[in-house]
Amino acid sequence: MLRAHTVEQVRRAEEAAMAAVPEGTLMQRAAAGLATAVIDLLGGAYGSRVLLLVGAGDNGGDALWAGARLAARGARVEALLLSEQVRADGLTALHAAGGWATRDLDELSTTPDVLVDGIVGIGGRPGLRPDAVAALARFEGVPVVAVDVPSGVGVDTGEVDGPHVRADLTVTFGTHKVAHLVDPASAASGALHLVDIGLDLPEAAVEALQTDDVRALLPRPGWDAQKYTRGVVGVRAGSATYPGAALLAVAGANAGLVGMVRYVGPAAVADRVRAAHPEVVGAGRVQAWVVGPGGGDDAAAMLADARADGVPVVVDADALRHVDGPLPGCVLTPHAGELAAMLDVAREEVEAQPLEHARVAARRWDCVVLLKGHHTLVADPGGRVRVTTTGVPWLATAGAGDVLAGLVGALLAAGLEPLDAASVGSWLHGAAATEAADGGPLTASRVAVHIPRVVRETLSPPESGLLG
Incomplete structure (x- = not known):
């Protein structure tokens, strides 16, 4: 560390x-x-x-x-x-x-x-x-x-x-x-x-977090694992206007860190999700929800339905506008503009004082706040803060946050505590972007594709000569 x-x-x-x-x-x-x-x-x-x-x-x-x-x-x-x-x-x-x-x-x-x-x-x-x-x-x-x-x-x-x-x-x-x-x-x-x-x-x-820390925190299936014991994450995202957000959030969730991914959303979007990810199933019990990417006008209902299950929720994008009280055990994933709107301050204030505003938000909503940026901050209500130092500037691309939300949700469903799930997810997301970019531009879809490879390299022992 x-x-x-x-x-x-x-x-x-x-x-x-x-x-x-x-x-x-x-x-x-x-x-x-x-x-x-x-x-x-x-x-x-x-x-x-x-x-x-x-x-x-x-x-x-x-x-x-x-x-x-x-x-x-x-x-x-x-x-x-x-x-x-x-x-x-x-x-x-x-x-x-x-x-x-x-x-x-x-x-x-x-x-x-x-x-x-x-x-x-x-x-x-x-x-x-x-x-x-x-x-x-x-x-x-x-x-x-x-x-x-x-x-x-x-x-x-x-x-x-x-x-x-x-x-x-x-x-x-x-x-x-x-x-x-x-x-x-x-x-x-x-x-x-x-x-x-x-x-x-x-x-x-x-x-x-450093590589050794992530290696120690990453969930691993035991010899007796089955798909339900490894964790089930649900995704409520996407709309007719923004179907791609659902695809990207599911791609982040479906990186192999849990045993099952469920998708709940508009029928037309669900068809596209299952065409891209045939292993993804429909509604049912989950250990964590990912809510909001591309949700548009349906984001409020998505958040209410997810909260009704009493499991941790990753609240992203459109759903952030509907946070109206404490969310213990959950993770909020705003960028500076979204957090500024939530706190009713100017975006420039958040960008000038990200540490202060992330801590204020974590206390206000009694949950972990992941404030996206060049060095993403993850703050918990008790004042602990982790900084993500992986990633490249090319990661500032449309849809990257949707992938991150899905990935953090999967880690929550796999059993990590909110601070660990958010900081490990952000670290993996940045490392996958670095690998996917390979010194040049990238898209959010490519980041998602590289997550399993980065997980494998991170889990490899240091003497293997891989990422660790």
């Missing part, structure tokens, strides 16, 4: 660690990891030109000490001091190693090969001061390595408000931070490199 902690959690862990080791040990560990990452990025230190952007606080200190190590390895290191109060010990070390520092942007001697962003620490507020903005603008196009987090982003929220660093690589210490995973700030981090500095950390604020 990839875990991301808040600033307060990190600070408490650092205080505990510092009490057990000599003074300065954590900063030296961080600086060593940062210097190594910069050398790897440059392909070597000797002769390279490095510019440190140094603010007050420990991130500036990390940059200075890393700069001293780089200078000792033969790099030409300059530091632009963006605060009157920088770490004196780090500045002394940089000078002793042959580095140079100035407070005047115009005194810098050459265009660097890399910028090291030590402008703002993890306790900084979103946005940057004009002098930092000017320095970044002067060297636009030069690769940027951020120290811990890109300066200027909301570390605990993933929000951005004003100018901020856009890093090619972020070297973070002890643990990932929320801003590394949560949009829109996650897009500013670039590649992530975690340096272990010896912190003992509590339960994370935000998590992201």
Whole structure:
């Protein structure tokens, strides 16, 4: 599990660690990891030109000490001091190693090969001061390595408000931070490199499933399995106007993770569903429902009928408009526009603060909320949040959400808890899209086709050389 902690959690862990080791040990560990990452990025230190952007606080200190190590390895290191109060010990070390520092942007001697962003620490507020903005603008196009987090982003929220660093690589210490995973700030981090500095950390604020986690959670049929014990998922979706939504939702549900799929909907749509999926049957008992994709005017009745069965429901698309109270045990799967309508706020607010709005929605409706996006968020009413980091931009295509809803419903019917079903389903959906795209465009139908292959590869042991 990839875990991301808040600033307060990190600070408490650092205080505990510092009490057990000599003074300065954590900063030296961080600086060593940062210097190594910069050398790897440059392909070597000797002769390279490095510019440190140094603010007050420990991130500036990390940059200075890393700069001293780089200078000792033969790099030409300059530091632009963006605060009157920088770490004196780090500045002394940089000078002793042959580095140079100035407070005047115009005194810098050459265009660097890399910028090291030590402008703002993890306790900084979103946005940057004009002098930092000017320095970044002067060297636009030069690769940027951020120290811990890109300066200027909301570390605990993933929000951005004003100018901020856009890093090619972020070297973070002890643990990932929320801003590394949560949009829109996650897009500013670039590649992530975690340096272990010896912190003992509590339960994370935000998590992201990895292959091993998905492997452990995926349902597997036992030796005595039969179609009913493996789970039965029902799909109420589609209309004369949108029959394709039913086909796609059924395709997601029918990826092989349950023993049976039932479809209930307009007769003409049902005929098309069974022509495409002859193993799908009609009405009957289910362990979970998927409701809403393409439901149009019938979505309210679809939701009411599904809720009457007293089983978990995945509420998607048109059915989201008819959520009128708590839905414990269920999963809502809105995109930003749909969640904005449900919360009566502007879409731009949800896109600017997805973590906050996903948590608010999960509490309001007492259920798991899967907020679709670049990094999809899955929040439960208790405050737990998982982020999906699989997927490709090509996944932003019509019908992809219908496939996802069906897949999450199948995992619910197979026995996974709502948080697990939603986060595992989102992970598989993104991984299937990555495989289906193969570097190019894709359609929702192709995503559904690739789900069984991704499941097989995920279940394969790591030594097989497949996905794990």
